[in-house]
Amino acid sequence: xxxxxxxxxxxxxxxxxxxxxxxxxxxxxxxxxxxxxxxxxxxxxxxxxxxxxxxxxxxxxxxxxxxxxxxxxxxxxxxxxxxxxxxxxxxxxxxxxxxxxxxxxxxxxxxxxxxxxxxxxxxxxxxxxxxxxxxxxxxxxxxxxxxxxxxxxxxxxxxxxxxxxxxxxxxxxxxxxxxxxxxxxxxxxxxxxxxxxxxxxxxxxxxxxxxxxxxxxxxxxxxxxxxxxxxxx
Amino acid sequence: xxxxxxxxxxxxxxxxxxxxxxxxxxxxxxxxxxxxxxxxxxxxxxxxxxxxxxxxxxxxxxxxxxxxxxxxxxxxxxxxxxxxxxxxxxxxxxxxxxxxxxxxxxxxxxxxxxxxxxxxxxxxxxxxxxxxxxxxxxxxxxxxxxxxxxxxxxxxxxxxxxxxxxxxxxxxxxxxxxxxxxxxxxxxxxxxxxxxxxxxxxxxxxxxxxxxxxxxxxxxxxxxxxxxxxxxx
DNA sequence: TAAATTTTCATTAATTTTTCCTGAACTGTA
DNA sequence: TACAGTTCAGGAAAAATTAATGAAAATTTA
Numbered sequence: 001x002x003x004x005x006x007x008x009x010x011x012x013x014x015x016x017x018x019x020x021x022x023x024x025x026x027x028x029x030x031x032x033x034x035x036x037x038x039x040x041x042x043x044x045x046x047x048x049x050x051x052x053x054x055x056x057x058x059x060x061x062x063x064x065x066x067x068x069x070x071x072x073x074x075x076x077x078x079x080x081x082x083x084x085x086x087x088x089x090x091x092x093x094x095x096x097x098x099x100x101x102x103x104x105x106x107x108x109x110x111x112x113x114x115x116x117x118x119x120x121x122x123x124x125x126x127x128x129x130x131x132x133x134x135x136x137x138x139x140x141x142x143x144x145x146x147x148x149x150x151x152x153x154x155x156x157x158x159x160x161x162x163x164x165x166x167x168x169x170x171x172x173x174x175x176x177x178x179x180x181x182x183x184x185x186x187x188x189x190x191x192x193x194x195x196x197x198x199x200x201x202x203x204x205x206x207x208x209x210x211x212x213x214x215x216x217x218x219x220x221x222x223x224x225x226x227x228x229x230x231x232x233x
Numbered sequence: 234x235x236x237x238x239x240x241x242x243x244x245x246x247x248x249x250x251x252x253x254x255x256x257x258x259x260x261x262x263x264x265x266x267x268x269x270x271x272x273x274x275x276x277x278x279x280x281x282x283x284x285x286x287x288x289x290x291x292x293x294x295x296x297x298x299x300x301x302x303x304x305x306x307x308x309x310x311x312x313x314x315x316x317x318x319x320x321x322x323x324x325x326x327x328x329x330x331x332x333x334x335x336x337x338x339x340x341x342x343x344x345x346x347x348x349x350x351x352x353x354x355x356x357x358x359x360x361x362x363x364x365x366x367x368x369x370x371x372x373x374x375x376x377x378x379x380x381x382x383x384x385x386x387x388x389x390x391x392x393x394x395x396x397x398x399x400x401x402x403x404x405x406x407x408x409x410x411x412x413x414x415x416x417x418x419x420x421x422x423x424x425x426x427x428x429x430x431x432x433x434x435x436x437x438x439x440x441x442x443x444x445x446x447x448x449x450x451x452x453x454x455x456x457x458x459x460x461x462x463x464x465x466x
Numbered sequence: 467t468a469a470a471t472t473t474t475c476a477t478t479a480a481t482t483t484t485t486c487c488t489g490a491a492c493t494g495t496a
Numbered sequence: 497t498a499c500a501g502t503t504c505a506g507g508a509a510a511a512a513t514t515a516a517t518g519a520a521a522a523t524t525t526a
Binding site: 201 | 472473475482
């Protein structure tokens with residue numbers, strides 16, 4: 001990940017903390033900005049348009065949550081990642097529960113390694129630019145996308161309704177396109193290790209999925225299992 | 234298998250589960266350690282250097298996948314076996330996919346017997362150290378590569394589908410390019426010592442492989458066995 | 467209760483695995 | 497060199513395994 005393309009805003013009333021965080025994030029390659037209070041945070045944020053904001057909850061005058069609410073109102077800041085920094089012992093229910101609009105929160109004291117990792121993960125998640133690594137096992141699928149909330153399978157924009165078992169099965173295959181999943185593995189992951197169903201059951205589900213997706217997606221590897229692959233033969 | 238030589242780390246935020254797993258694994262003879270959150274897991278792992286880590290995906294603060302990523306970064310932990318414990322219905326693409334770096338995952342509820350078996354198998358698998366012959370070609374260096382996950386044989390970038398027996402046979406030969414495998418050895422490794430098949434069976438499989446790979450790969454050493462070699466005559 | 471979903475079952479189909487037979491290549495020997 | 501005795505390759509096909517299919521029963525859901 002090229003970190004130099006990311007702007008991070010740190011907001012804390014303690015200069016010491018700002019300095020430590022700043023030092024470490026800077027060393028990682030991020031562009032770092034700081035603010036020591038809510039008001040300042042809003043100004044810097046508006047000007048710099050950071051990708052991620054680390055916000056201390058406990059601050060005088062305008063606290064983290066209020067600042068967060070204000071930040072969210074700024075143009076282009078609706079999707080900025082806002083992470084709360086909170087001291088241990090503060091009321092989690094208040095922090096985790098409220099809808100001030102934070103994306104995540106960290107409990108102080110935070111190990112720097114953890115914080116850096118979290119920042120990285122959050123940025124990457126928001127990045128959502130699925131790159132293709134040539135040659136390597138590409139686990140992001142091409143034309144098939146799952147909508148787990150609605151139990152929909154979207155293939156080339158077309159929405160297909162899938163019943164639960166079929167959906168779960170497809171989801172499993174899709175979780176690693178190309179990988180051959182053995183029957184055992186499929187039963188284990190889709191049905192669970194409690195339930196025991198006949199071998200033909202799986203065949204039938206595979207057939208149903210094939211009927212909906214059309215041919216060329218699910219391939220049988222006789223004696224081994226099934227795999228999903230879009231391009232191949 | 235002497236289980237007392239293995240250290241297993243259990244990570245789950247639910248104490249009950251930890252207790253049950255701990256009890257059972259302990260009874261099997263493993264050395265068991267526990268942690269109730271990702272942070273603790275990292276600390277214990279760093280100190281105890283476990284051989285296998287059972288990691289619940291759903292945990293507060295730092296979830297299993299994130300923890301996994303962190304664990305992988307610890308020194309000497311690159312090859313530790315990490316197994317995810319996941320509830321059925323969770324997004325497979327999140328669990329199996331992504332580069333969290335898990336070796337396997339189990340779906341809850343897991344039968345204890347299943348879990349113990351899986352642990353045993355995984356530990357044993359990791360035990361086998363692939364032997365290298367000094368002068369021989371490395372299996373990855375040649376133009377033939379096996380992709381076990383996809384069950385494909387890749388020869389000069391070209392993907393070839395191999396049926397099971399042929400795949401296993403080729404895998405054996407490829408495990409030590411240049412070495413001559415005796416018929417006896419091949420039958421033992423590929424068919425297992427219980428199954429008894431005629432001598433001609435092997436010839437036929439070799440022929441099939443030759444048909445697919447083309448000549449120049451598998452060489453017959455009359456009266457001794459077969460070997461795979463890419464360069465020689 | 468009807469509709470949809472999931473599972474089973476009997477058959478059929480396809481592929482894989484194995485056997486068998488013929489002949490070529492090689493080995494050692496008279 | 498010619499002769500038996502092995503050992504393996506190649507063609508063809510039987511045997512066995514495994515999966516696809518059609519239809520229907522069982523189960524769950526709406």
